[in-house]
Amino acid sequence: MIAVLDIGIGNVRSVVRALHKLGANAELTSDPDALREADGLVVPGQGAMGAVMNSLKAAxxxxxxxxxVAGGRPVLGICVGLQVMFDSSTEHGGAAGLAQWPGVVDRLPSAIVPHIGWSTVDVPPGSTLFHGIDSERFYFAHSYAVQSDPAAELTEELFDPPLVTFAEHGTRFVAAVESGPLSATQFHPEKSGDAGLELLRNWLGSI
Incomplete structure (x- = not known):
């Protein structure tokens, strides 16, 4: 069973529909038992990272x-669901994240913000999420992003560095991260057509 976290922010039903289309038993829920016991947990989010973090904490x-994550149970973050996995954000005065990966979510230095539309991504070798779709375009809708490389900032030898996928809009930014049981995308796979469905299929296949 796949639990899609419902914290009342964003149109998360499109994520559930995409998972159903792939044949997954997906449920939109905020029930703690369901979130803990699910085979996979999807953490979507839209809007400001601080508001999403407040909703996460309230639930x-x-x-x-x-x-x-500590127990090796699969989690997939989407959009702000990726951002909350980092240390902090500068948006709206700042907010602390879950600090699963090092990095700060900062405003994109582009004349055109938000970044809305389809972009290619630069995928590292060995990616599970992007297997067979590394040359495709994905749908982004965001004004803030992590612009540093979390793999370069992790120096702890006990852990394998994450696989980091990048895209560009005014600067290079983190488009996706894969690190053991925890994966996340800045773009919306559920809105990215066949390529996005294939990415979700790849994630489901890794569970």
Whole structure:
């Protein structure tokens, strides 16, 4: 069973529909037991990272995400669901994240913000999420992003560095991260057509 976290932010039903289209038993829920026990947890989010973090904490989902990752249980973040996995954001005065990866979510230095539309991505070798779709375009809708490389900032020898996929809009930014049980995309796979469905299929196949 796949639990899609419902914290009342964004149109998350499109994520559930995409998973159903792939044959997954997906449920939109905020029930703590369902979030803990699901085979996979999807953490979507839209809007400001601070507001999403407040909603996560109100539902105590921040602790569930941390415990799932610590226990090797699969989690997939989407859009702001990627951003909350980093240290912090500068948006709206700043907000702390879950600090699963090092990095700050900052405003894109582009004349055109938000970045809305289809972009290619630069995928590292060995990616599971992008297997067979590394040359495709994906749909983005965001004004803030992580612009540093979390793999370069992780120096702890006990851990394998994450696989980081990048895209560009005014500067290079993190488009996706894969790190053991925790994966996340800045773009919306559920809105990215066949390529996005294939990415979700790849994630489901890794569970």
């Amino acid at each position: 105590r989902a921040d602790r569930i995400i941390e415990r799932r």
